[in-house]
Amino acid sequence: MSEFEPKIIGFLCNWCSYAGADLAGVSRIQYPSNIRIVRVMCSGRIDPTIPLEVFIKGADGVMVLGCHPGDCHYAEGNLYEERKIKMLKKLVALTGLEPERLKLEWVSASEGQRFAQVVTEFTEQIRKLGPSPISGKNCREILLNLEAAKNAASDFRLRVLVGRERELTEKCNVYEERIPQEEFDSLLDETVDDEFLRQKIHLLTQTEPLSVKSLALATGIKPAAVLKQIVNMRRRNMITVDSIKGTTPLYRALEVS
């Protein structure tokens, strides 16, 4: 068997990292040929759903490279991306895909050498991790989890939270209050867990109506916690009772507009 050649997608900002990659070329610095580069104007453009979609399509690793803090061409797009990636790593950890397959790094326009080094190290790291689990034996479950993660990352609540993180934790609100970072992080953790679970329940009940017990089995979450989410989902019109089997209600996902 020939050696595993990871498929790596790199999203590079136009002003720093893409220029750094160009400089690596101009300086003829060699690095592994696995990375496929997508140019975006700012690393902050990378919506958390984009890396998830790329993982679903079979990438073994995803890199987002932006300007060093303070150097961003758009002031702070990179810092906003840092928050999005932080949330995304939490979400990815729930899917069974290793969060180490996702990496955010800063590379400046003059760091051709650093670009090559960052890419080489990441390629080696992915090589060690092996092929993405979406082609492994639990692939169906992991794909379903990634879909759930993508839907969670598309959800209003999580996006508002991430979009406002810096405002909430770094700047004061009109009452001169500021949420301590730790408090925010635990709120974010909780929201990530809840939203992921809801989206997973939603996906599972799309194909067939399921009971709380079978959902608890499929998600590995206690029935009471599953029921709590279902109550919430019914309020949000995400799920409905399809039928009652004996005395057990079976739930069916509703199309979310």
Next chain:
Amino acid sequence: MSRDEKPRIGVFVCHCGVNIGAVVDVPEVVEYAKKLLYVTHAEGNLYTCSSEGLSKLKEAIEKHKLTRVVVASCTPRTHEPLFRSACEEAGLNKYLFHMANIREHCSWVHPKEPKKATEKAKEIIKMAVAKAALLEPQTEPEIDVQPSALVIGGGVAGMTVAISLANQKFTVNLVEKESVLGGKLRDLYKLYPNDVYSDEVLEEFVQAVRSNANITVHMPATVKHVEGFIGNFKATIDHEGKEKVLDVGTIIVATGADVLKPEGMYNYGEHKNIVTQLELEQLMKEKKLGKPKDVVMIQCVGARENKEGGRNYCSRICCAVAVKNALQIKEMFPEAEISILYRDMQTYGKDFEEYYKNARENSVQFIRYDAEDPPELISNHDGKHTVKVHDILVNATLELGADLVVLSTPLIQHEAVKELSKSLKVPLGADGFFFEAHVKLRPVDFATDGIYLCGTAHSPKTVAESISQAYAAASRASIPMALGRVRTEAITAFVNEDKCTGCGTCIKLCPYSAIQKDELEVARVNDVLCKGCGVCAASCPERAIDMKHFSKAQVLAEATAALGGSCNE
């Protein structure tokens, strides 16, 4: 083209002479490209950017009725404008063009793996074609450019820019941190290779600046921060404790450089007769040199280091400076013995080699040492020094007595410009100097439109080189100011008003205040203010915002085109 029509994509694969062609199998890549979805034409070119290559591209657009063009060659950061114009000339909206970088990101970095490089080039093109299929024509917003410039730095480079722009009737604000104009030129004695007094040269510049009604000199003043973009920058300066805001169309960085003080090297700072070249010039200028008999100059002190994070660059000018100062001392004191201890002599410029020869003929001794075995300095009780050096050309260790030791130290970046670099959003290179947009193609531009660079802020230079580069920077800056209007990229955000709930997250995130709520409480983007970063689109809770030319669908199409999918269970 109507929306229902299928795109007709043309792919042009460049050999770039041997740059791509010697590594990537271009004919194989062309055959591969022909089979990609929506590709109606593919061809290889020796140089797609040559006039012949461009006319072939334009012909193919007409002949094959192409509605999208992909050029697989070098980086879009330098060549996209050229190919975009060619598309426009052939009647195709320039936003229907996309570039696949198979040189900087492929052939140049994988020269030893031609097979892998060829496969990578194919995939890069596949990705570009996938994005191209989704491209849409765009119209660019136009903005006014104020006919005024901010020149940062009142040295010879900054003054040259100021005079040059002012003579073209542009308003110039010259900001100098000291209370006199002239920069480092003020400290120099004579200039090589024709030995004119620097004061004479300097005086002409200062007079020209002072007498020009279009130039306002702010000094002592520093730039605190800069906002805005080409045509409409707002620069806040600190002028003797008072803040002033200057509205300018362009900015030229001419902040100059400092000279390294070699603390801790060769007993520098402990004896009056161990000085840097710059200090020697000041002594000569002020006629305080005394009458040195034995002079030893040591080159590359604190320069051309070979260590991580070190000053690894060559300061270029120090060789000629040492030759110049040796000749000056010889002229004053013909009987003085002068030795120059060097690693490599780099007297590279016009008339410099003759100047160097002149020094040799004037019995200045040149002794070559090895970087691994640098000279050693021992200070004696009588205030004189002994310099031990291994001459690698005659393979002998020499002991030279010295009553004057001159250390040639490199030009270094000012500590204070780090803040300026952040404020202007323009990068510094690994050596600490400002970093241009492209070393060959855009040597005086920054990647950020409307900001230009010249003088020793960029790299160590002679006065003549600084002046030439200053003319270049002035000329580049005058283009948008003379036109009065520039078109900006159509890469801006747009809001799907049906999806927007008016939550206001985007308004808080936008660094340009380009998003506001309209009378219906939905977000609206001001195209001229929007710079197209896409942070709003990536964060919109309702996913109601997308980007022109970098839509989520386009980015995803490009990213996933090279992936095969998976789950075989």
